Amino acid sequence: MVTRKYQRYTVTEIEYIKDNFRFVSNSIMAKMLSRPKEGLRKFLQEKKFYRTPEEIKSLVTKIELRLNNGKPVYWVELKGKWVEYHKFIWRSNGYRIPQFTDLIFINGRSNDVRISNLTLSGNGFNGDVKEANQVRNKQRITTPEIKAERKNYWNKLLDSKEQKRKDRYQQKLKESAAKKKAKENRKKIRERNWSNDFLNGDKVLTIDTTSGKRRVKVDSRTTIYVSPEISDEQAIQNYLDKRKKSNEEFRLNK
Numbered sequence: 001m002v003t004r005k006y007q008r009y010t011v012t013e014i015e016y017i018k019d020n021f022r023f024v025s026n027s028i029m030a031k032m033l034s035r036p037k038e039g040l041r042k043f044l045q046e047k048k049f050y051r052t053p054e055e056i057k058s059l060v061t062k063i064e065l066r067l068n069n070g071k072p073v074y075w076v077e078l079k080g081k082w083v084e085y086h087k088f089i090w091r092s093n094g095y096r097i098p099q100f101t102d103l104i105f106i107n108g109r110s111n112d113v114r115i116s117n118l119t120l121s122g123n124g125f126n127g128d129v130k131e132a133n134q135v136r137n138k139q140r141i142t143t144p145e146i147k148a149e150r151k152n153y154w155n156k157l158l159d160s161k162e163q164k165r166k167d168r169y170q171q172k173l174k175e176s177a178a179k180k181k182a183k184e185n186r187k188k189i190r191e192r193n194w195s196n197d198f199l200n201g202d203k204v205l206t207i208d209t210t211s212g213k214r215r216v217k218v219d220s221r222t223t224i225y226v227s228p229e230i231s232d233e234q235a236i237q238n239y240l241d242k243r244k245k246s247n248e249e250f251r252l253n254k
Contacts, residue, residue: 023092071110085113086105
């Protein structure tokens with residue numbers, strides 16, 4: 001059984017998050033919901049509530065509780081100016097407030113800033129929730145172009161995340177194959193007969209020079225120094241015979 005680190009969110013809280021997460025920061029939503037900020041962040045990630053880069057830049061981060069006509073109302077700072085929180089959310093979701101009208105809370109709670117809890121009052125509305133909702137639905141921005149643009153953005157975002165996951169998986173496969181190959185190479189080196197390596201010139205053998213001796217190159221990786229009287233062919237043959245004899249003694253002693 002999977003245990004949750006946070007208490008299950010109610011339908012009202014989820015509705016509030018859907019209406020607000022694109023316009024206000026996590027700290028403000030956590031304060032309004034009386035939830036820990038880290039738990040809210042994990043919930044947004046789990047439900048795939050993502051913000052666009054433009055929305056992240058314009059997030060509101062400051063909020064205050066003030067008295068408005070004797071009633072406590074939350075205010076937020078928007079580009080250096082303080083505006084009422086519920087009116088800011090109303091306009092941000094594509095609605096407008098006509099002249100000589102006011103925006104009120106249906107249940108009377110100023111901290112319940114949900115679109116479904118807000119309605120227009122005055123100028124013929126008279127608090128009629130049904131009529132206000134009809135006007136609200138007509139005002140909302142739901143053009144096909146905006147819907148298609150937003151859908152394409154989310155599809156690109158999800159595709160890029162899937163591609164990054166595939167790239168990480170391929171990188172791990174390459175690293176695993178490289179480690180396996182390196183391990184095999186180390187094993188081959190340990191099993192190689194070192195005596196034959198010297199004869200084949202796989203290892204570099206350095207002989208210090210002394211005065212009166214000349215340099216003779218055995219192969220591309222081995223150089224010896226011999227007396228001037230000895231020819232190159234004789235010097236190389238003597239070197240190979242001496243090396244072969246030492247290898248045989250080594251095998252016998254082993």
